Amino acid sequence: MTGLIERYRARLPVSADTPVVTLGEGSTPLLPAPRLGAELGVELYLKVEGANPTGSFKDRGMTLAVTKAVEEGSTAVICASTGNTSASAAAYAARAGLRCAVVVPEGRIALGKLAQAQASGARVVQIAGGFDEALTAVRALCERQPITLVNNLNPYRLEGQKTASFEICEELGDAPDWLCIPVGNGGNITAYWKGFEEALASGEARRPPALLACQARGAASLLRGPLDRPETVATAIRIGRPVRREEALDALSRSEGRAVALEDRQILDAFRRLPAAEGVFCEPASAASFAGLVQARADGTIPEGARVVCVLTGHGLKDPDTAIGEAERPRRCGATLAEIEQAVLAG
């Protein structure tokens, strides 16, 4: 099992002596989605980042951030999180033997993510506030205490996350025409853009992709400017004041891309369609990338026949509550063959 630091060692800030902390992240499937692609009139691929060890793309950044923390002699890491960063930080810190604290918005983090952070033994602190308040506090705390910040302000996070672009270019032989990606704090879109620029420089891509930055309307910080009270069912991207907003906007303009703001209903429809049509179950924030594609096809932003990659950032099992809330109720019956047959077959 090769992690992404081994796979892309030459393009990452590590030396032969760096003590690599890995859970075998990266090398995720770039899955053709022929059924949904045909419905939308595009050549569609899904970058299935839920296949990472803790079930999200955060592991790409965390392997490097925790590796460098260990190399630099740190004994503790901390992050603010809408959930996935906390699950990833907790797991990599456990693997490295570091202490870990995570600060999350109370009641607004998906169940699976909370379970993961707790399972790995992190100190979980729930605050009466949102992600933005949590991040402000954690940044200040790191000035007072010898603790390493592993939010995406940590530059190693982006270095690790850029490798997803390398994988896409390698498999397609070029960048796609469009890359649809959910945006919260703006770290991942910044990292992807860096990766595509490096792939262009090394000749692995011939031209850059256009980026489609997908946000929920209630947290559409790119189109609406910083927001004090972000709100969306996609809790992972419920962020009002992204720290990498300027870089995300810069990537958008240089890629000749666009930002879209999606209603929660559009996100939930995409969340249902992906597993039903293609068998790929992702969390609501991740489905925003597909919802963005649907909208961009409807309004003509993305032309027919385009080669499109939707980045599915996190696994559907992260947020079982939303999945069950959106699903049809299971049929219930007695345990006899006749009753079960009726329940299985009746219309």
Ligand code: AN7
């Ligand atoms: C599934 O875990 O911010 O634009 O604290 O979990 O780089 O923030 C998560 C973000 C997209 C947005 N999809 O990425 C956190 C956190 C999923 C996510 C994003 C997140 P960024």
